[in-house]
Amino acid sequence: MTARLLDGRQTAAAIRAEVAAQVERRRQQGLPPPGLAAVLVGDNPASQVYVRNKHKACQQVGMASWVHQLPADISQERLLDFLQELNADPRVHGILVQLPLPRHIDEFAVQQAVLPSKDVDGFHPENAGLLALGRPRFYPCTPHGVLQLLWRAGYDTLGKEVVIVGRSNIVGKPLALMLLQKRTAQNPAGGEATVTVVHTRSRDLPALCRRAEILVVAAGVPGIITAEMVAPGAIVVDVGIHSVEGRLVGDVHPQVAQIAAALSPVPGGVGPMTIAMLLVNTLQAAEHIDSRGSASELFPRSFRLGL
Numbered sequence: 001m002t003a004r005l006l007d008g009r010q011t012a013a014a015i016r017a018e019v020a021a022q023v024e025r026r027r028q029q030g031l032p033p034p035g036l037a038a039v040l041v042g043d044n045p046a047s048q049v050y051v052r053n054k055h056k057a058c059q060q061v062g063m064a065s066w067v068h069q070l071p072a073d074i075s076q077e078r079l080l081d082f083l084q085e086l087n088a089d090p091r092v093h094g095i096l097v098q099l100p101l102p103r104h105i106d107e108f109a110v111q112q113a114v115l116p117s118k119d120v121d122g123f124h125p126e127n128a129g130l131l132a133l134g135r136p137r138f139y140p141c142t143p144h145g146v147l148q149l150l151w152r153a154g155y156d157t158l159g160k161e162v163v164i165v166g167r168s169n170i171v172g173k174p175l176a177l178m179l180l181q182k183r184t185a186q187n188p189a190g191g192e193a194t195v196t197v198v199h200t201r202s203r204d205l206p207a208l209c210r211r212a213e214i215l216v217v218a219a220g221v222p223g224i225i226t227a228e229m230v231a232p233g234a235i236v237v238d239v240g241i242h243s244v245e246g247r248l249v250g251d252v253h254p255q256v257a258q259i260a261a262a263l264s265p266v267p268g269g270v271g272p273m274t275i276a277m278l279l280v281n282t283l284q285a286a287e288h289i290d291s292r293g294s295a296s297e298l299f300p301r302s303f304r305l306g307l
């Protein structure tokens with residue numbers, strides 16, 4: 001068997017087109033373009049690529065976008081002050097601080113400093129809490145990208161055995177919560193799966209992975225998932241991205257393509273989806289501010305594209 005390709009580039013392009021249509025509708029209504037401010041601290045080369053791709057994606061869909069490149073040795077206090085300026089700027093509907101941050105900066109303090117209603121990454125503890133309680137405001141971009149990639153390829157998670165490899169705050173944990181949630185009219189692509197989260201300390205990782213009808217791998221270890229860890233006919237989504245000897249590779253070994261029914265590639269799988277979902281959240285943030293007049297209120301997730 002050679003796995004079907006779960007094409008993140010193509011799916012992300014379709015989502016960008018939906019976002020662009022909404023941005024154009026806003027323009028015709030005399031509303032300002034949704035605006036995204038990206039903050040990049042230091043000069044991590046991979047982060048520079050991702051932030052540049054986010055900026056380009058904003059431009060493609062007609063959004064306003066600002067990239068703030070700050071020095072690696074900026075003090076935490078100055079970074080937090082800078083975020084307050086973005087919080088107060090009415091042109092900025094969404095704010096993201098690219099991770100990882102330099103070691104002297106407390107990531108949690110930074111995430112708490114972003115106004116929750118502008119927190120388009122969904123990393124603020126208030127937004128993480130709302131997601132955990134089944135009242136999501138912003139879905140974190142990578143897990144939402146994984147779900148949209150599956151849904152738009154025709155794979156429903158309802159009742160399925162889904163195994164997630166990795167327990168990070170930005171992928172594994174929020175994805176598990178999203179896969180558990182009930183589907184609603186606003187959220188037709190919702191989870192209702194049977195979810196198992198495994199990690200490096202799990203006993204018998206291969207056996208746990210082989211239980212999966214849908215296997216999502218966000219372990220952060222190149223090629224960790226090999227063919228004998230995958231049930232024949234499983235759907236496999238590779239969230240990992242690593243530069244190895246000048247090539248981009250994922251967490252899933254290429255031989256898995258001979259076993260799986262479907263597989264997302266690296267590059268061209270989850271990465272472009274992450275950026276597309278960031279645009280969705282930024283549009284949602286702008287729509288909310290326009291309808292309520294304030295960026296600081298709580299709001300339910302009532303805005304959807306055809307998602």
Ligand SMILES: Nc1nc2c(c(=O)[nH]1)N[C@@H](CN(C=O)c1ccc(C(=O)N[C@@H](CCC(=O)O)C(=O)O)cc1)CN2
Pocket residue numbers: 049050053096097098099100121141142170241248266267268269270271272274275
């Ligand atoms: N503030 C955030 N920081 C980080 C996040 C995040 O969601 N918010 N996630 C990751 C990195 N990430 C998003 O920022 C990200 C990773 C990869 C891609 C991507 O487009 N990958 C391409 C390949 C790009 C290349 O040529 O290197 C692909 O997979 O095809 C986008 C975003 C950690 N930090």
Ligand SMILES: [Mg+2]
Pocket residue numbers: 101102103104105106107
């Ligand atoms: Mg740190």
